[in-house]
Amino acid sequence: MFTGFVALTLLITFWAAKRNTGASAYFAAGRNITGWQNGLAVAGDYMSAASFLGISGMICFSGYDGFMYSVGFLVAYITVLLIVAEPLRNAGKYTMADLLAYRLSPRPVRAMASLSTLTVSTFYMIAQMVGAGVIIERLIGLSFAPAVIGVGVLMLVYVVFGGMLATTWVQIIKALLLMAGAILLSYLVLQYHHFSLAGFFDAVSKADYAGTAEPKNLLEPGLKFGVAVAGKWGPLDLVSLGLGLVLGTAGLPHILVRFYTVPDAKTARSSVVWAMAIIGIFYIMTTFFGFGAATILKKALILTETGAPNPNMVAPILAQELGGELFFAFISAVAFATILAVVAGLTMSASASFAHDFYSNVLHHGKENRPGAEVKVARITAFIVGAVSIGIAIYLGPAVNAAFLVGLAFAVAASANLPVIIFSVFWKRFNTTGAVAGLVTGLVSAIVLILLSPNGLFGKAGAPFPLENPGIVSIPLGFLAAYLGTILTPRDLEAEAKFSELTVRAHTGLGAEKATHH
Amino acid sequence: MQENKRSVDWDRLEAKPEFRALLGRKASFIIKATIFFMAYYLALPILVGYAPDLMKKKVFGEVNIAYLFALSQFFMAWIMAFVYVRVASRWDREAAAVIADVK
Numbered sequence: 001m002f003t004g005f006v007a008l009t010l011l012i013t014f015w016a017a018k019r020n021t022g023a024s025a026y027f028a029a030g031r032n033i034t035g036w037q038n039g040l041a042v043a044g045d046y047m048s049a050a051s052f053l054g055i056s057g058m059i060c061f062s063g064y065d066g067f068m069y070s071v072g073f074l075v076a077y078i079t080v081l082l083i084v085a086e087p088l089r090n091a092g093k094y095t096m097a098d099l100l101a102y103r104l105s106p107r108p109v110r111a112m113a114s115l116s117t118l119t120v121s122t123f124y125m126i127a128q129m130v131g132a133g134v135i136i137e138r139l140i141g142l143s144f145a146p147a148v149i150g151v152g153v154l155m156l157v158y159v160v161f162g163g164m165l166a167t168t169w170v171q172i173i174k175a176l177l178l179m180a181g182a183i184l185l186s187y188l189v190l191q192y193h194h195f196s197l198a199g200f201f202d203a204v205s206k207a208d209y210a211g212t213a214e215p216k217n218l219l220e221p222g223l224k225f226g227v228a229v230a231g232k233w234g235p236l237d238l239v240s241l242g243l244g245l246v247l248g249t250a251g252l253p254h255i256l257v258r259f260y261t262v263p264d265a266k267t268a269r270s271s272v273v274w275a276m277a278i279i280g281i282f283y284i285m286t287t288f289f290g291f292g293a294a295t296i297l298k299k300a301l302i303l304t305e306t307g308a309p310n311p312n313m314v315a316p317i318l319a320q321e322l323g324g325e326l327f328f329a330f331i332s333a334v335a336f337a338t339i340l341a342v343v344a345g346l347t348m349s350a351s352a353s354f355a356h357d358f359y360s361n362v363l364h365h366g367k368e369n370r371p372g373a374e375v376k377v378a379r380i381t382a383f384i385v386g387a388v389s390i391g392i393a394i395y396l397g398p399a400v401n402a403a404f405l406v407g408l409a410f411a412v413a414a415s416a417n418l419p420v421i422i423f424s425v426f427w428k429r430f431n432t433t434g435a436v437a438g439l440v441t442g443l444v445s446a447i448v449l450i451l452l453s454p455n456g457l458f459g460k461a462g463a464p465f466p467l468e469n470p471g472i473v474s475i476p477l478g479f480l481a482a483y484l485g486t487i488l489t490p491r492d493l494e495a496e497a498k499f500s501e502l503t504v505r506a507h508t509g510l511g512a513e514k515a516t517h518h
Numbered sequence: 519m520q521e522n523k524r525s526v527d528w529d530r531l532e533a534k535p536e537f538r539a540l541l542g543r544k545a546s547f548i549i550k551a552t553i554f555f556m557a558y559y560l561a562l563p564i565l566v567g568y569a570p571d572l573m574k575k576k577v578f579g580e581v582n583i584a585y586l587f588a589l590s591q592f593f594m595a596w597i598m599a600f601v602y603v604r605v606a607s608r609w610d611r612e613a614a615a616v617i618a619d620v621k
Binding site for chain 1 (some may be wrong): 526528529531532533537540541544545548551552555556559560562563564566567568570573574578579580581582584585588589591592594595596598599600602603606607609610613614616617620
């Protein structure tokens with residue numbers, strides 16, 4: 001099944017490689033992706049291994065508090081829909097920085113936006129790579145390092161040769177496979193409970209891991225963030241997590257670049273709606289396979305050899321228990337596809353940002369010296385980003401907490417990227433200093449707070465910052481820095497003059513990048 | 519893009535009363551909708567975190583307020599998206615009218 005998926009995706013890559021002529025085709029799939037296709041691709045890009053495997057595990061072990069992630073992941077798309085998707089599509093070209101550089105001084109803004117994009121993508125990617133390594137190690141017996149290298153190499157093939165078009169189709173196929181897997185898994189869980197919702201929730205309220213643990217009510221909140229478990233800062237940590245999730249998605253570079261692949265803002269809008277339908281149904285189903293797992297699986301099956309909870313294996317083992325080896329192989333293949341698709345999307349956005357923002361616009365002042373140089377640089381960057389992430393993932397090893405890295409990516413995205421995107425579209429006075437101050441402060445404060453958190457350098461007991469999720473502090477700091485940076489420095493009349501152009505473009509689509517026809 | 523920059527008088531378009539009115543309506547909707555969904559969404563972790571006993575109250579069988587409130591967030595998001603799409607397609611027509619004479 002793995003082989004089938006890999007063969008299919010390589011075929012797509014080969015097909016896409018032949019159609020990749022020029023930068024718009026490489027970076028934005030020629031802007032020819034339709035609304036439902038992009039919606040599926042957004043969903044495929046978004047529902048990472050951390051959400052499929054991680055969340056089912058988190059719900060299985062922590063019950064309701066794990067389900068809070070599911071809620072936040074969907075509600076986040078309202079931010080994308082209302083605030084970000086359409087102006088971005090209308091005013092940008094290939095990256096998030098295009099929107100910022102529109103009326104601000106391009107070089108510092110692009111350099112910083114590129115740095116923040118690379119940071120978010122790398123953290124996110126390392127998390128996926130580590131997850132991939134762990135899963136493949138368990139599933140096909142390949143040891144950690146070769147598994148990570150294998151995933152990395154495959155992903156590079158898609159990105160380097162197939163560009164955005166191949167990446168998009170890998171994501172679409174993955175989204176369909178993931179939905180099929182989730183529906184089947186939910187069906188089997190309900191079948192186990194004789195198709196009685198009342199019986200299902202009754203069992204969840206006394207979940208005892210098939211009689212191998214004390215029954216606990218997983219529907220009750222507080223098993224992870226409650227005061228009894230997490231101390232007096234637990235509830236605030238939950239709020240902070242919620243804030244990071246709901247505002248972070250709209251700053252994730254690999255999600256934002258997806259809106260450049262459609263022909264216009266209207267299609268960008270409809271693709272968010274498609275994505276919300278799919279993502280919402282998926283996360284509601286985590287009710288069944290997350291909570292359900294706690295009623296069906298014996299505790300011993302979902303612990304590591306050392307007896308610690310092994311959240312990443314909950315979904316595959318549930319599949320094995322309910323559907324046998326074939327279904328286990330299918331769910332594992334889905335997990336594998338998930339990781340590949342997300343990692344490919346991340347590499348794509350990181351390399352696009354480096355090539356387009358840093359190489360072309362910062363180093364070469366926006367002039368392409370030789371035609372095709374930008375795409376060439378992007379391919380080389382994809383290779384380097386991939387190699388670096390593979391290296392770091394292997395260095396960190398299988399024990400690193402993948403959810404921690406994903407949380408960091410969301411926090412940086414919400415604190416650094418979102419404030420400057422919002423201000424540059426909606427605030428005329430906003431200037432370059434404000435943008436750079438917002439990006440730097442958001443990036444640095446999120447990272448520093450995570451290092452000072454209980455997950456960071458000082459361990460659980462000695463952490464100077466009591467919350468695991470920095471959002472509630474770092475997001476306001478990002479906004480504040482962008483605001484202060486602007487009002488404390490002289491007005492930038494040129495940027496304000498271009499605001500009317502940006503406003504007209506953002507709200508009418510006049511002069512927006514057109515689709516290329518093949 | 520280059521020739522667009524030269525030939526389009528962005529300031530004139532931006533200053534059109536019908537464009538200003540459109541922007542005003544858009545801003546008003548987006549601000550209200552954002553305040554609503556952020557308040558509705560953040561109420562969930564705040565209530566779950568600080569009023570767990572209230573949230574643990576059972577409604578149907580074992581299903582409690584916490585779960586129903588979480589589930590309602592999904593429907594809130596979908597309804598919000600539906601309403602936004604309807605309003606936004608009206609904005610599309612108005613925006614098209616604003617730029618009709620330069621296209």
